[in-house]
Amino acid sequence: MSILMVGSVAMDSVETPFGKAEAVLGGSAIYSSVSASYFTEVQLVAVVGTDFPEEHLALLADRQIDLGGLERAPGQTFRWAGRYGFDLSEPETLETRLNVFEQFRPKVPEPSRDAEFVFLANIDPELQLTVLRQMRHPRLVACDTMNFWIERKREGLERVLEKVDVVIINEAEARQLSGEPNLVRAARRILGAGPDTLVIKRGEYGALMFSNDSIFSAPGYPLESIFDPTGAGDAFAGGFLGYLANTRDLTDEGLRRAVIFGSVMASFTVEDFSLNRLRQLTYPEIEARYKEFKRLAHFEDI
């Protein structure tokens, strides 16, 4: 089954305590698409400027990503610059130039309107709704969001929550969206607003998945060197949804495995700048790391 990914394409400049990368490929739609491409067919809906390098298009084409919905607009590609401290948690944003992304109005190509799985990455909730109106009969829709939209576009975001099946956000966003510091209560409120499933990303601490009758805690993968956390959350969403689109197994067990596949893809992503690690994976490597997660979390029943 195929998955439609809608989000940003960016040229990122990133500084971490371990190095620096200038104007490298990034953006939520890119990390999620490349990650999902190891599991299923991916259709990308996004916008780039005329400066977008051919080599990046080649990378996406190499991963068999359908670029029919990738608009090329006059102007520059979205640029983001950020810096991470030693704890590698939230980066300090040094610069954001929206460029062509500012006027982005997602248009889903006719054949992609039948896609059964949809990921609405972190963009304006109004645009997320625009995408949903173009889809004919999605089987599972997931969305991400961020503090900016929670503060400024709450009404639109609430309409998105009513329409999606899965929300994938981080811990701080879950607390902010629900107004609840306690995550169990935060989850109950968010599930009450529409989705059946809430996945809370916790960085090095792993992820929690809540549904109305189950909580799943996935471990973080203990990495000896985390090089650059950029894109980990989107790679997580890509692995999670890519696995679901591939198996179409939406049972609790299937969703739990999907969380682990998401965690696997995030763990590879942070091992290098940009998509340097994520782009050159093999499926056996992905399976091997899944098994490492299994061993990491394993304990016997009593």
Add this chain to the structure above:
Amino acid sequence: MSILMVGSVAMDSVETPFGKAEAVLGGSAIYSSVSASYFTEVQLVAVVGTDFPEEHLALLADRQIDLGGLERAPGQTFRWAGRYGFDLSEPETLETRLNVFEQFRPKVPEPSRDAEFVFLANIDPELQLTVLRQMRHPRLVACDTMNFWIERKREGLERVLEKVDVVIINEAEARQLSGEPNLVRAARRILGAGPDTLVIKRGEYGALMFSNDSIFSAPGYPLESIFDPTGAGDAFAGGFLGYLANTRDLTDEGLRRAVIFGSVMASFTVEDFSLNRLRQLTYPEIEARYKEFKRLAHFEDI
């Protein structure tokens, strides 16, 4: 098998966003002993003042804890006052009065010198060494420590690390002790200093256990209301060591189960002030929560 617990007995005054408790029973030796008492025989080595209430002694006796090593010294019992903010992480210490604890020189009663399991809770490393010199042939020794000793008694602490089998500390302490922000590297350094096993407590995020050939990640139990985190780390150590002393299973699988039992005991502890929840548990409740941990962390292999 029995376990010897050495640490503090305190009268705690605690404020959280959810309430207040004045001069209630606390201290590392108390939380760890009561927790371990659900699994094995416990011998307590600690000191209290003449003001220590009879009802607290009765509570310990009710839990069948051997009080032969509980010294009653002239003066007041150790008192601590602290306040937690909404995130319930590290408390702000409002007052510490060491009182009789200042002159504590642990004396292990003759019959207890044969104890096979020993927990050296967070006290001066020199005192931890004093205890070890009194033990005849301990099978497994575990210790805790804190920033104060890491900064001021490093030499003594390093001698402790050479002699113990298991170190049980929190994330910040692991980073400070090793001088490594990355936990995998921090663990390798600490294991290099002596112990075979390192357990890193991460509060609501669970725990990591490192040995030379295995890493285990235990989930945190998602609680809807965390009332008071005081004592959770010591209750963890008590459950962990109590289970090991009971089963004498020191294999990797046994240690993993012990981490879960430690997590179970910590999760009960934070549900109420002082030992209000921990003191009135039943073993079936403990087993039921173990099974909840199992379900929480479960995912199928591929």
